[in-house]
Amino acid sequence: MEWFYWLVPWEESILVVAATGSAALFFLRGCAVARPWLHRKLCFWGGLSLVYLVSHTQLDYYSQHQFFIHRLQHLALHHLGPFLIILSRPCPVLLGGMPSRMRQAFHLMAGWKPVQYLAHILCNPVVAVTLFSMLIGFWLLPSIHFTAMIDWRLYRVMNWSMFLSGLIFWGLVLTPGPVRLSPGSRIGMMLAIIPPQIVIGAIIFFTSHELYPIYTICGRAIGGINALADQQIGGIILWIHGAMMSAVGILVVILRELMLAEYPKNGQKVA
Amino acid sequence: MNKNFVNKNFGGGPNFSRRRIAAGLVIVLAMGACDSTEQGHVKGVTGHLPDLSFSLTSDKGQPVTAKTYEGKVLLMYFGFTHCREECPISMARLMRVMHLLGADADRAHILFVTVDPNRDAPGELRRYLMQFDIEQATGLTGSPDEIGRLAKRYRNAYRPHFPPGGDGDIMHGDAVYIFDTQGRARLLATSADPEETLAQDLRDLLPA
Numbered sequence: 001m002e003w004f005y006w007l008v009p010w011e012e013s014i015l016v017v018a019a020t021g022s023a024a025l026f027f028l029r030g031c032a033v034a035r036p037w038l039h040r041k042l043c044f045w046g047g048l049s050l051v052y053l054v055s056h057t058q059l060d061y062y063s064q065h066q067f068f069i070h071r072l073q074h075l076a077l078h079h080l081g082p083f084l085i086i087l088s089r090p091c092p093v094l095l096g097g098m099p100s101r102m103r104q105a106f107h108l109m110a111g112w113k114p115v116q117y118l119a120h121i122l123c124n125p126v127v128a129v130t131l132f133s134m135l136i137g138f139w140l141l142p143s144i145h146f147t148a149m150i151d152w153r154l155y156r157v158m159n160w161s162m163f164l165s166g167l168i169f170w171g172l173v174l175t176p177g178p179v180r181l182s183p184g185s186r187i188g189m190m191l192a193i194i195p196p197q198i199v200i201g202a203i204i205f206f207t208s209h210e211l212y213p214i215y216t217i218c219g220r221a222i223g224g225i226n227a228l229a230d231q232q233i234g235g236i237i238l239w240i241h242g243a244m245m246s247a248v249g250i251l252v253v254i255l256r257e258l259m260l261a262e263y264p265k266n267g268q269k270v271a
Numbered sequence: 272m273n274k275n276f277v278n279k280n281f282g283g284g285p286n287f288s289r290r291r292i293a294a295g296l297v298i299v300l301a302m303g304a305c306d307s308t309e310q311g312h313v314k315g316v317t318g319h320l321p322d323l324s325f326s327l328t329s330d331k332g333q334p335v336t337a338k339t340y341e342g343k344v345l346l347m348y349f350g351f352t353h354c355r356e357e358c359p360i361s362m363a364r365l366m367r368v369m370h371l372l373g374a375d376a377d378r379a380h381i382l383f384v385t386v387d388p389n390r391d392a393p394g395e396l397r398r399y400l401m402q403f404d405i406e407q408a409t410g411l412t413g414s415p416d417e418i419g420r421l422a423k424r425y426r427n428a429y430r431p432h433f434p435p436g437g438d439g440d441i442m443h444g445d446a447v448y449i450f451d452t453q454g455r456a457r458l459l460a461t462s463a464d465p466e467e468t469l470a471q472d473l474r475d476l477l478p479a
Contacts, residue, residue, distance in 0.1 A: 005432070011423075065428045065442075150426050150459070151319035217461045219428025219444030 010060040013156065020052045027090060030097025040088040047084030050076050055159055064149065065221035067212055068233035074162055075237060078136070079245040082166035086174045087252070122168055123179045129189050132169040133196035135161055136238070140200060142211050149214045169193070174249060183257050190246040190253075201239025205232050313449070313458045313472045320448065320456035323347070325421050327384070330396040330410035337454050344379045344476045345450040346460075349427050349443045351387035352399040357445045357462070364466055365447065366403045371470035378452075378477050381408035384421060386429040386443045388412050425456075451476045 027044055053059060054076040063073035095103055109115050121127055139148060139158050148154045172179060173186040181189075204211060210227045220230065323337040323345065346365060350358035362383070369376045383400060385391035391399075396410025412418075415431035422429040428442040449458035449472075457476055460469050 061430060064426065146314070147319055150316060152426075154319070213461065213463070217444050217446045217459065218426045219442045219446075221428055221442060223442065 006058045008058060009056045010058050010064075011152065013056060015156075015160075016052070016056045020048060020056075023048060023090075023094065026094045026097035028097065030093035030095070033096040034093045036088070036093055040090075040093075042088075043084045044088035044090050044093075047081045047086075047088065050084065051081035051163060054081075062221045064155070065215060065219060066225075067215050067230045068237060069221070071234040071237040073159075074136075074139075075241055077159055078132075078162040078166040079242060082163060082170045083174070083245060083249065086167065086170040089175055123172060125172070125181060125185055125189050128169050128172050129192045131165050133193050135165050136197060136242070137200055140204070145212055146214045149212075149218070170249070174252060183253050186253055187250050190249045194243045194246050197242040198239055201235045201237075201242065203235075205235030205239060207231070207235075313460045313464050313469055315457065316459045317455065317457050320426075320459070321424055322456065323450045323454040324424070325411070325413075325417070327411040327413040327417060327421075328393060330393045330400065330412075332393045335409070335411065340380055340382070341454065342378075342452050344452060344473055345382055345454070346379065346473075347382045347384060347425075347448040347450065349384050349386050349422055349429055349446075351385050351441060351443075352391050352395055353387060354441075357443075361445055361447070361462065362400075362403050364462070365408075366405050367466045368470050368473070369405050369407060371466060372473060375474055375477055376407055379407060379473055381405060382411055383408060384411045384418060386418060386422065386441055388415050388418055449473065449476070452478060 027048075031041065054063065054073045059069075059073070062069040064070070095106070098106070122131070138144060139162070148158045169189075172181060173189050208228070210216065211231060213227075215230065216227050220227075225233075326334065326336045329335045329339075346368075348358075348361060348365070350361065352358075365381055369379065369381070372379060383396065385396060391410070391412055393410070393412060396412060400408050400410050419429065419431035422443075425446075425448055427444055427446065430442075445462045447460040447469075448456060449460060451457050458472060460472075
């Protein structure tokens with residue numbers, strides 16, 4: 001039962017349980033109706049369990065008390081998790097699995113003007129790229145980071161904002177979606193998020209003093225790694241791995257376009 | 272091939288590159304310039320950390336709660352008596368802060384919360400604190416879970432249960448959590464703060 005220890009939440013959050021639980025339930029029910037391909041199911045379950053594991057298990061303790069693990073957590077919440085979930089094109093399956101009243105409520109909400117305006121703004125490519133990049137920079141401003149790591153409410157806002165902005169961004173660029181952006185602009189958007197991540201990662205890596213003393217003040221989870229080494233590993237993760245997700249995304253879009261060009265009927269299967 | 276391949280926003284036009292450079296510059300400038308800690312003051316945490324609340328055993332073996340110390344400015348530190356590195360240094364620093372406070376020291380109190388409750392019984396804590404010659408200090412102990420809850424409440428790295436296969440090293444930070452006379456978290460002092468600054472900021476928390 002040793003593995004069970006790792007699954008015990010470090011800090012319980014009803015919102016995380018409710019959100020992942022209902023997404024899992026709707027997807028399971030939806031699978032019976034929509035019958036998605038196996039690779040779509042794998043992507044969805046992989047993405048959802050990754051997001052759950054990094055935010056609602058003992059791993060959260062390490063994210064709160066070790067800077068580089070905090071960066072890995074955000075890599076999962078902002079990049080890999082939403083990326084996999086979007087890759088599974090879950091919307092039709094989730095809608096299919098919802099109780100009919102809830103589905104009607106969603107349709108009703110989608111008709112409201114304020115919701116339409118908000119969606120219009122958030123789905124604008126410039127806004128999506130700016131939001132995606134600025135959120136990384138914002139939560140890594142030393143004073144903001146300090147406060148986010150001591151205030152549990154702000155800490156949760158930080159993690160949720162990262163996950164939601166990830167969903168919006170990858171939702172816009174990986175699939176044509178309702179906004180119908182051209183493949184060129186979607187690739188452009190993925191290229192546009194690379195430089196800010198490289199710049200922020202490089203600043204963190206090359207700074208010779210401790211930018212985030214909160215980890216020293218409250219104590220580190222892993223002994224034997226000093227403050228600067230922790231900071232440098234965190235910087236490298238943002239610098240290289242964050243930007244690497246764009247490369248994978250671009251490959252997915254290119255592959256899908258090639259498949260659509262050669263086999264218009266089967267191309268839909270990819271991505 | 273899609274006709275709209277070159278989108279108006281991302282066609283490589285001047286808008287796109289200018290925006291990227293501007294965004295990069297904003298981030299660089301903000302990261303370089305932003306540090307809200309006022310020079311000469313301990314970091315303020317008012318409204319961000321919860322009010323003091325605990326139910327533990329004092330070094331005299333009596334049950335105590337946060338209410339016991341109401342009316343005093345409290346300095347809470349997580350440590351353990353067998354610690355050879357940070358704890359003695361931090362306690363020596365706090366001792367000097369108390370001396371700097373002079374007559375005001377009677378209205379302040381240090382709470383040394385052990386993160387090694389299995390070894391640090393009340394008597395052990397009493398003996399340890401007597402070495403530092405501070406009257407206004409109390410050692411607190413309790414069950415590992417009670418102390419774990421208190422540490423988690425203040426985002427301290429101590430946790431009562433180690434992962435399977437872990438070496439059981441005791442992790443704790445060097446933070447001194449400072450509460451005002453009503454038990455509200457006000458300041459988060461570290462080993463980097465000079466004792467004079469800490470003493471001055473503590474005086475500011477004392478009611479006139």
